Amino acid sequence: MSDVASAPAMTRAEAEEFLIREARMLDERRLEEWLDLFSEDGIYWLPIQEDKGPNEATSIIYDQPVRREERVYRLLHTIAPVEDPPHRTLHSISNVEVEERTAGELTILSTQVIYAARTGVGVNEMNYFPARCEHIVRQEAGRWRIAVKRVILINRDHALPSLPFIL
Amino acid sequence: MLSLDPQAPIDASELVAETPTEFRVHKRAYTDDEIFKAEMERIFGNTWVYVAHESEIANPGDYVTTSIGLQPVIVSRDEDGGIHVLLNRCLHRGSIVCRYDKGNSNYFRCPYHGWVYSASGKLTGVAQRGTGYDEEYETPEGLGRARVDTYRGLIFANLGNSEISLREHLGEATRYLDLQFDRSPIGETEARYGTFRTSYQGNWKFQCENSTDGYHGDYVHESFFKVVEQFGNRSGQHNTYSGKFAEIKRQRAKLTYTRSFPQGHGLWVSPATQETVDGLRAKYPEYVRMLEEKHGSEKLIDLFSAFNMYIWPNVAILQGQIRVIKPMKVDETEVHYYQLAWKGVPEEYNTEKLRGYERFFGPAGFGAPDDVEIFKLNNIGLQAEKVEWLILDRGLGRDDPAANARGADETPQRSLWRAWREAMRE
Numbered sequence: 266m267s268d269v270a271s272a273p274a275m276t277r278a279e280a281e282e283f284l285i286r287e288a289r290m291l292d293e294r295r296l297e298e299w300l301d302l303f304s305e306d307g308i309y310w311l312p313i314q315e316d317k318g319p320n321e322a323t324s325i326i327y328d329q330p331v332r333r334e335e336r337v338y339r340l341l342h343t344i345a346p347v348e349d350p351p352h353r354t355l356h357s358i359s360n361v362e363v364e365e366r367t368a369g370e371l372t373i374l375s376t377q378v379i380y381a382a383r384t385g386v387g388v389n390e391m392n393y394f395p396a397r398c399e400h401i402v403r404q405e406a407g408r409w410r411i412a413v414k415r416v417i418l419i420n421r422d423h424a425l426p427s428l429p430f431i432l
Numbered sequence: 433m434l435s436l437d438p439q440a441p442i443d444a445s446e447l448v449a450e451t452p453t454e455f456r457v458h459k460r461a462y463t464d465d466e467i468f469k470a471e472m473e474r475i476f477g478n479t480w481v482y483v484a485h486e487s488e489i490a491n492p493g494d495y496v497t498t499s500i501g502l503q504p505v506i507v508s509r510d511e512d513g514g515i516h517v518l519l520n521r522c523l524h525r526g527s528i529v530c531r532y533d534k535g536n537s538n539y540f541r542c543p544y545h546g547w548v549y550s551a552s553g554k555l556t557g558v559a560q561r562g563t564g565y566d567e568e569y570e571t572p573e574g575l576g577r578a579r580v581d582t583y584r585g586l587i588f589a590n591l592g593n594s595e596i597s598l599r600e601h602l603g604e605a606t607r608y609l610d611l612q613f614d615r616s617p618i619g620e621t622e623a624r625y626g627t628f629r630t631s632y633q634g635n636w637k638f639q640c641e642n643s644t645d646g647y648h649g650d651y652v653h654e655s656f657f658k659v660v661e662q663f664g665n666r667s668g669q670h671n672t673y674s675g676k677f678a679e680i681k682r683q684r685a686k687l688t689y690t691r692s693f694p695q696g697h698g699l700w701v702s703p704a705t706q707e708t709v710d711g712l713r714a715k716y717p718e719y720v721r722m723l724e725e726k727h728g729s730e731k732l733i734d735l736f737s738a739f740n741m742y743i744w745p746n747v748a749i750l751q752g753q754i755r756v757i758k759p760m761k762v763d764e765t766e767v768h769y770y771q772l773a774w775k776g777v778p779e780e781y782n783t784e785k786l787r788g789y790e791r792f793f794g795p796a797g798f799g800a801p802d803d804v805e806i807f808k809l810n811n812i813g814l815q816a817e818k819v820e821w822l823i824l825d826r827g828l829g830r831d832d833p834a835a836n837a838r839g840a841d842e843t844p845q846r847s848l849w850r851a852w853r854e855a856m857r858e
Contacts, residue, residue: 311796314626320783323625323771326796327787332667335659335791339798343655346805387812422533424631424766427801 273369273404280363280373283409284400288356288377291431296337299431304403304410309333311416311432325421325428340429347429350388354430355380366401370412373400377416379432392426395419435820436460444470444856448849449821455828455846456821459814462635467856468762475745475855476501478592480601482747482756483507483517485623485772486585493536493551499758500578500591506530507587510552511538517589518553519576529575549575584613585621586749604833605697608741611734612752616774617722621752625786627770628794634807636746636759637848639767642803643748643755644698644740644844646688647826650681652806656798657681668787670799671738671751672704688839692831696744696851698844704736712736716778742844744851753789763811769793824849 275283290299303309310319311326319327328336339345360376375398382391401413416432418425436446436458444467447458460467481500484507488496495508497520504520506529520528522542529540529549539556540549548557553575558565565571578589581598583606588598599606613621632639642648650657656670657677665674673680684702691699709732713720723735740750748755755769771789773782792799827841837843 313628317626320779320786321625323628323786323790323794325628325794327790329667331663332791335663335667335798338662339655339659343658345655345798345802346652346809347801388808422627422629424629424768425795426631427804428796429801 273371273409274365275363275371275373275402275409277361277363280371280375281358281361283402284358284361284373284375284377284398287411288358292354292356294340294351296341296431300333300337302411303330303333303414304405304412306330307333307411308413309336309431310413311418311421311428313421315417315421325418325425326416336431340431345429347427350383350385352381352383352430354382370401370403373402374398375400377432379430381430390426394428394432396432438817442466443858445853445858447856448853450850453825453828455824455842455849457824457849459816459820459822461852462637462810463762463814465762468635468759470856472501472759475852476591476759477503478590478594478855479596479745480581480588480590480598481745482586482743482754483589484587485621485754486515486582486587487622487624488534489515491536493538494534495530495537495551496534497530497532498756500589501759503591504528505578505589506540506575507589508551508553510550514552515580515582515587516552517578517580517587518549518574519578521576522547523555523572523575553577584609584619586747586754601695602743603693603695603697605693605695605699605741605743608699608701608739609749611737612739612741612749613774614727615723615735615752616776617719617726618776620775621772622775623754623770624773625771627768629766629768630795630800630804631760631764631766632804632807633763634765634811635762636757636765637852638807638810639755639757639765639803640742640745640748640848641845642807643742643750644690644700645842646684646690646700646839647842648803648806649684652802653799655802656792659798665788668784668789668791670788670792671702672708672736673702684839689836690827690839690841690843691836692833692843692847692850693744694833696848696855698742698847700740700839700844702738702839704733704738706733708736709733716781719778719781722776742848744848752785753793765807 309328312324314322357378358375362374364372366372377396377398379394397417399415402409403412447461449456483498484496489509492509492511495506497506506518506520508516520530522529524547527542527544529542538551546559550556555574578591580589661677687703689701738751742748746757752772758766824842824845827837827843830837831843
């Protein structure tokens with residue numbers, strides 16, 4: 266029987282700090298540091314059908330560890346037309362809650378709006394992506410790490426513009 | 433090339449200019465609103481248009497909603513298993529009668545005055561009929577409907593009057609559809625994974641042309657190939673590409689080919705190699721053996737090749753994926769696409785293909801968003817009035833539909849434009 270009293274916990278303030286730190290990494294394009302926030306088997310997931318597993322329905326993003334690394338590599342080390350010029354992003358975070366899952370794992374729930382602006386010939390545009398986020402985090406060697414980051418866009422089944430950046 | 437007077441009324445067929453050494457398309461074909469309206473009528477209103485896959489409406493009462501050009505339609509399966517393509521428009525005062533993307537119902541009730549239609553489109557109920565209409569009042573028969581026909585699970589609809597059957601319309605394209613669907617040992621596919629939906633600022637024909645363009649990959653998709661070079665295909669394989677970028681380019685130039693079709697379809701093929709087949713045989717011995725027994729071992733390379741089969745006007749079946757091109761405005765297009773599952777193959781194989789598909793396609797894929805970006809750039813570039821014509825000369829002379837042209841020839845694009853010119857003739 267696990268000792269619940271000594272299971273690692275997070276206050277709301279700590280959860281907010283965690284998410285804010287992640288958001289800064291993404292908005293400042295410190296993407297290699299962002300990769301390091303994940304546990305080794307960590308998943309980054311943008312589902313379309315919220316109640317289906319990754320092999321039952323296609324997802325906008327279903328990144329297991331290698332794919333996550335590929336995504337960052339493509340953004341940092343290649344030139345892709347959709348990111349040339351690159352987007353500027355801003356993550357706005359609110360409605361943070363902490364839920365206990367099992368001893369050792371917590372789910373951080375948040376509302377996030379990711380703004381993405383792009384400047385270039387004829388492509389001056391800004392899009393925004395409101396989403397419910399779920400970060401399942403666990404303690405590994407004294408640090409909180411992301412086991413699963415799920416971003417559930419409220420318009421996930423609409424015809425979407427390109428999403429080359431990390432949400 | 434002749435300059436067209438911007439003030440004169442347009443004869444659309446003059447927008448495609450062909451000589452033995454030149455093939456040019458006028459920018460107006462992509463940017464002019466009058467042309468777009470004419471296309472909706474003369475093309476989308478008058479030929480076989482893809483609407484849905486049979487597996488999306490597998491059971492009686494199932495329906496999906498979509499459009500033919502700009503016309504909203506319901507694709508439904510009635511209680512006897514018949515398929516209907518109905519205009520989603522109440523006969524009374526014009527509201528749409530079905531507001532959902534998909535569902536199951538044996539009737540549709542108009543939200544405005546409650547008129548009811550069966551799944552086959554028949555008008556079965558007029559609310560408060562007795563107090564508003566005489567006993568002899570003749571009510572209309574039912575929702576407007578399109579002719580329907582199917583080919584191996586693909587449902588097409590036709591709002592026009594031409595005598596051309598679906599089979600005649602598909603012509604030789606059926607060969608390249610068969611090769612994709614026969615990857616299933618029972619020859620069946622299923623649209624079980626749902627849909628990606630994307631949109632772009634640009635004309636619908638950009639996506640049609642791109643689906644069979646073998647010339648752009650080295651440039652537009654360089655970043656994808658760099659990822660493959662760096663990481664291999666551990667996370668999922670798109671097409672048959674693997675290894676160093678330079679090697680992929682070389683192989684592609686050597687092996688790929690294209691074809692044109694008299695109906696306006698276009699084909700681009702990236703053949704599998706014996707190595708591909710051997711790898712699959714090692715991984716899925718029972719599955720490959722089943723295919724070999726059914727089709728013969730000489731057919732295996734074909735069955736695992738990547739075929740991009742664009743069917744005029746609005747759909748491409750590429751590598752077991754259905755891509756539906758939906759014109760919204762002259763410079764706004766939606767693209768809906770979904771990977772098919774092959775029935776009777778190991779689940780792991782379908783999952784592997786799903787992962788590979790997600791790697792390249794969709795709004796966050798490593799390939800498709802770069803194509804979408806190019807469509808945007810095309811749309812902006814074509815606002816230049818002073819340079820009027822687009823150049824589609826590449827490989828001109830290799831367009832014989834009975835033969836294969838080179839992978840980077842513009843043969844499939846010219847195929848589309850010749851059909852376009854015919855359809856748009858005054």
